[in-house]
Amino acid sequence: MSDEFLDLERRNFLESVAKGVIGLSTTAFWAKASSLGLLSLVPNEADAQMIPHGAWKRRTIKGAFAWGSNSNFSFGNGSGPSTSSPVHIGANWSHISANTNSALGIKSDGSLWGWGVNPNFQLGDGTNTARSSAIQIGNETNWLSVDAGSYHTVGIRNDGTLWGWGTNIYGAIGISTAVPNQVNAQLDWADIACGTNHTLAIKADGTLWGWGWNAFGIIGDGTSTNKLSPTQIGTLTNWQKISAGYAHSLAIKTDGSLWAWGNNNNGALGDNTTTSKSSPIQIGTPHIWTKISTGQSFSMAIKNDGSLWTWGYNSVGQLGDFTTIDKSIPTQVGTATNWSKIASGYSHSLAIKSNGSLWSWGSNVNGRLGLGDTLDRSSPIQIGVLTNWSHISGGLHFSLALRNDNMLYAMGEINNSISPVAVGALPVWSTMSAGHQHALAIKTDGSLWAWGYNNSGCIGNGMTGGSYSSPIQIGASLTWSKVAAGFRHSAATKSDGSLWVWGENDYGQVGVLYKSPTQVGAQNDWAFISSGSSHTLALKQNGSLWGWGSNGLGQIGNGSADTVPTPWMINAGPWLDCSASASHSLAVKADGTLWTWGYNASGQLGNNGTATSLSPMQIGTLTNWRKVSAGASHSLAVKSDGTIWAWGANSNGQLGDGSTTNRLSPVFLGPNTQWKIVSAGADFSLGLREDGSLWGWGTNTSGQLGHAPITNRSSPVQIGTLTHWDKIFSGTSTGFAITT
16 A cells, blocks of 8 residues: 555544544454554544444544654654654644654643653653653643753743753753752751762761762762762662762771772772772772772872872872872872871862871962962972861862861962962851862851852852852851862752752753753743753743753853853844754744854854854845744744745755755745745754645655655655645654644
């Protein structure tokens, strides 16, 4: 049976069901449905149902179809195969949005449904379980629209409220991680440690937890999969101390044994190998360790006899053993046995002796050693002559040291000093932590303060970017007890045992997840949304254009490349339409002008160049643009005269102009002038004409063009012969359409 004939048969069959004139017994009905490929292809309900009197009750309002890749349950039809022809996936659908691995849909009753893989909780059902068939998300029936990004989802309800869920990487959901967010409701967190992109914590019951970046197994759970929320490491309840480095971790148990895991390229684990470990392994057999600290691929520890030991990377003398040779087992630093505290910076080391004297060694870029110069040291050198130091912490190019009179001192990049300089004039500090380029501190009154570079909102004042040369208070709480500063994220605990995190969350290191729809702000005037991979565009009811999320390539359009963690107004407009892709954005104003911004390596901005733009720029002077859709690296638009235009990457024919040549400005896809809607996938395109016919072009490796053979098409080719298509939606390599 040809694809066209099969489509016609399916249409006639479904229309007969809807009209109640199927004229078949139950057995014959299911046999017919099966022969047409309609059986077991419906996410949650059949297209028709038998009622007690034996008559067929009309159920189908809108039929939804899918084609292309189904490798990640993209169709929501169980584990059906990928297909190059549209297959029916259920009735009553009014809207569908798909990303790389999952899809969400709204039914005509306003209910929200999701299916596909779900590692980032992007389905919103409260789990990260893959769903091969559609499941309802919550019980609400007031959903208006939904759009799926790579790791997150956003939706609008018919009351105009905005909702988001999934992983808030780059702030894509629109809920700020640039202010302290409580990780969960538990009040039993006892200790915390921030690595470059991962976080470790110990609970009051002695259990060990980790989350964030997990390359090399630095979380310690036996895998290398990133953890987006706190994950328990084993089942033991005797963990006492932790330290998180760039890519490895150390811990001490209550029995004094030393444990290590993660990256071991330079021997940082201390097990006499350079093999990385994804689970904690004991270092040596003596149970005599009391203090630990991790730097960039090197480690420090103190034994219960006061001796100091170091191992790992030693390029600038950070091990303090008078050499620059790496060590893969703990090596004693000198013969002194009066060391009491240690702290590792990125490539330098700090220590305090039991007499309160302060010592430093290793890299001295920016004067971080506090010795009055910028010369590296390969052995401990005393800083000044004072003997009242109580606490130390090392950052990337700076150091912090606290005296027992509560005076705090800094040296290095953070205050451009090669000797210790007081932070403020008052003795009001109780503890502190040095991150990559920012610092956190708690005063004796329990207030939280931060300063330095505010990359990704790690300062915690709700802003991103910029820097602060002196401490600023974070919030008004006076119950902070511990702080830990990482690369671009921060963590702290309060006196009630609650855990709070903020800053960069690219790998889940902030540990805050939105497993089910969470309202974004309190406003109720949102009208339209479009999600890219990790940024979102939205229109309000007044026509203003807003954006938030990842902005490294200017895709938000606010004139910078800084992450935007909460909705930010791009322009008051009024705007008519917008579309967000992986790294570029498109929009049409109410006056019909076309605007683009973001990444432009393939000419996807359409300005006849390839330079990235951090702000919206008008394309040409025409005022008859109506609809836009952004693909991975190509762009589509429809004018008010019904013509379709395309530009950008074209290696697979996704522009539809009969070639595979990239276009730096909009080109006309003639001669048809009856285009209604366009939808751009990763590197394929779909178009819907006014006569209801459906068309596709571009790559067809997974059958995403909806027809066989599986060959790319560089100009529009009709999908089947049906002419009652109403809406189209493109995933990465899957197409969806809804009939009238």
